[in-house]
Amino acid sequence: MSGLGSERPPGPAAPMLLPWISGLGAGMALLHLLQKLLFPYFWKDLWFLLKVIRCGIRIELYRRKGELVTVLDKFLSQAQKQPRKPFIVYEGDIYTYEDVDRRSSRVAHAFLNHSALEKGDTVALLMSNEPDFVHVWFGLAKLGCVVAFLNSNIRSTSLLHCIRSCEPRALVVGADLLEAVEEILPSLPEGISVWAVKDSVPRGVISLKEKLSTASDKPVPRSHHVASNLKTPSLYIFTSGTTGLPKAAVITQLQALKGAAGLWAFGCTSDDIIYITLPLYHSSGAILGIGGCIELGATCVLKKKFSASQFWNDCKKYNVTVFQYIGEICRYLCKQPKREGEKDHQVRLAVGNGVRSDVWREFLDRFGNIKMCELYGATEGNICFMNHTGKIGAVGRTNFFYKLFFTFDLIKYDFQKDEPIRNEQGWCSHVKKGEPGLLISRVNEKNPFFGYVGNKKHTEKKLLCDVFKKGDVYFNTGDLMVQDHENFLYFHDRIGDTFRWKGENIATTEVADIIGMLDFIQESNVYGVAVPDCEGKTGMASITLKPNKSLDLEKVYEQVVTFLPAYACPRFLRIQEKMETTGTFKPKKFQLVQEGFSPLKISDPLYFMDNLKKTYVPLTKELYDQIMLGEIKL
The missing domain is CATH 3.30.300.30 (ANL, C-terminal domain)
Structure with missing residues (x-):
């Protein structure tokens, strides 16, 4: 009889299990090695895809419950949950979520009391980067108005064209841009009221600042802005497109929601402080930037205009952790004289587009371990790419998972004739990997193209029909891209005009x-x-x-x-x-x-x-x- 603590001799199955377990371990190691060699980005692709699916499921669940949640609704929710949290920091002044909510309500009440604006009306907004841009934008959104962002650089004929093309009932202009509007005041279409965020205004202009001084800051009833459909217009953002004067691209509530999820998809959190120097009249600054901060419940440091000499000082002063860029910003920063302590900051992510590979490398070498989150997407387009792996130079990558959700192709293009190449049957052909091709994206119910306001010809010009088979329709991005053998995508050039x-x-x-x-x-x-x-x-x-x-x-x-x-x-x-x-x-x-x-x-x-x-x-x-x-x- 064996005593307490004596060990039972191994059974007959144990020697048989040992080689099986070791074989399984070796097999797993081999599979891991093969995955690393053949599919090195598998897990990164999968995790990123799961994030995208999660975002889509969330929107779909809201829709099925009959709760059409917009970016404005998300802002109002954040203002309730964290009223005292800083939302916008501008030139040292702090505007909390509650401050922006109240100020935008004042804007809404001023228009309710002193104008005939109704839900669905368009209002054009000509303002520089400043908190009042957001106050006016959200105030008008609380009335269910579509806000048309005007490029603050345009003047004269171009400005007049943009105002006419979006057919606004009103135009709101910032104090520093009133002179540009005065030049065209006699030529404005009848029925447009002009409001300036200024005390002293010329004849024919209404002082919004004066009306705000007596307006209520009480919440505006949700009935004014509740969306009946996520495909209703939210904003008009002007883009030059490929020909002629600027065109107003339709940004639906759904597109704004998707764009606002970009920072979250790249790994930003509510603890981040996001530095926005890009103009708010573009989708990058307004939707990805301001909308992205709302999605996260984060704080944004808003700059009137980008300054290369003040950039890193601002980052240190405001404890910035994320900044938005275009390629020029990174290049300007690299051209600045070198200083001591250039890596002494808290910036961990940079989100944007258009940085060249050489500038990308130089930027990282000089300013430290900042993850560059490059992305690609046209304002009016129905496709985007996000470089979630950090591969230098790439705007994104495609894979089996991505193709399930977005159908795009790179097709052969005749640069001299300035048109896609078609074979004898009239069909377009794909380019080989490594060759530049015109990026086109399939238009269907899942990925619609909403086009431009007004002239239908502008919308039709952006579509390619009968591309690979009779009846198919594709959005023409106007961009040449290259796909390499690892399925990374690189921007090559613009085409056409x-x-x-x-x-x-x-x-x-x-x-x-x-x-x-x-x-x-x-x-x-x-x-x-x-x-x-x-x-x-x-x-x-x-x-x-x-x-x-x-x-x-x-x-x-x-x-x-x-x-x-x-x-x-x-x-x-x-x-x-x-x-x-x-x-x-x-x-x-x-x-x-x-x-x-x-x-x-x-x-x-x-x-x-x-x-x-x-x-x-x-x-x-x-x-x-x-x-x-x-x-x-x-």
Whole structure:
């Protein structure tokens, strides 16, 4: 009889289990190794997909319960849950969630008491980055109005066009931009009331500031803004698209909700302090930035305008942990003189788009271990990519999971004809991996395209029909992308009549039309040219003169600076005797873009925009070399 504590001898099954267990372990190790080698991003892809699904399920559950929750509803919920928490920090002043709720209610009551605005009406908003931009936006949203964000840089003809195209009942303008509206006041369509956030206003303008002083800050009944459908318009955001003057893209309640989830999807939390220097009239600043802070219940530090010299001081002063960027911001920061303690900050994430690989690497080397969260998405588009892995240079990646939810393709494109290539049967073809192709996204009930306000032709122009089979419809992003062998996607270039400069899309036809208004110009052909170490392309105009007319460079300068935003003014001019055109009489651009602005390659007269002399000056070889070496700032 064995004593207490004596061990039972191993049974016959134990020796048989040992090799099985060790074999299982070896198999698991082999599978793990194979997964690492063959599917290195499997788990990152899966976890990111689960986040996306979770977001979609949440929206669907709300819908099935009959609770159509919008970004405004989420803000009101945050104001109830954490009224004292700072929402906006601006120039040292703190605006809590409760402050913004009350101030926006004042705006709503001011319009209720002193205007005939109704639910569904459009109101245009022309303001710089400031807390009142958010107060007015939310105040009008509380009345169920659609708010049209106007680009604060545009003036004259372009501004008037944007106001007319969205057909607003009212226009609200910031104090610093009132002068721009005064210029066009006599030309505004009848029935538009103009409100300025200023005490002293000219005749024909209503002082919103005065009305706010006596307005109630009590909650506005939810019946004023409750959404009947998530596909109803929430905002109009202007984009240059691919041709002509700016167009108002329709942003539905659903699109705003999806965009507001971006920061959360990248791993931001309610504890983050998010630095927004991007303009709020763009979807990045307003929806991803302000909407993203609301989704999280976080705090945002709002800056009137980006300043490279003050950037890191602000980050340290306000304990910033996340900032939004466009590629130009990162490049400007890298160009700043080096200082001690540049890695001494709390920034852990940067969310944005358009940073070049070389700038990305330099930025990380210089400023520390900041995760760059690059993304891609057009304001009006029905597709987006998010680089959740941090792969340098990529805007995102595709995989089996992604394809289940978003149908997109990269198709062959004819750069000279400026159109997709179709075979003898009339179908488009896919590009091979590693080759640039036009990004198109399938339009269906799951991924609709809501288009633009007003002229249906603008919406139709963005759609490609009968692409791979009869009856299919795709959204044309106008962007060339490359997909590598690991399924990462990289931005390659813009196509057609648009180029990107200073973080803005510039429609070449709009610039050409402004130059063409001069009485000595016969034709103008505008396009973008690459400049070393600069993001995007800067503007260049090739022009021909009318017979017996001479070139007036000072008048060209005066014309573009008067009627165009600074970023859209062509930096270079090329004077040609004859304009080459396509078979459909469109000016040819391909060869001009290839030749750029080099006086070594081009025999035509070339000129460069000189802001000090307020004219265009001859582009000499010396001047060209200075531009190429970065000694002259563009």
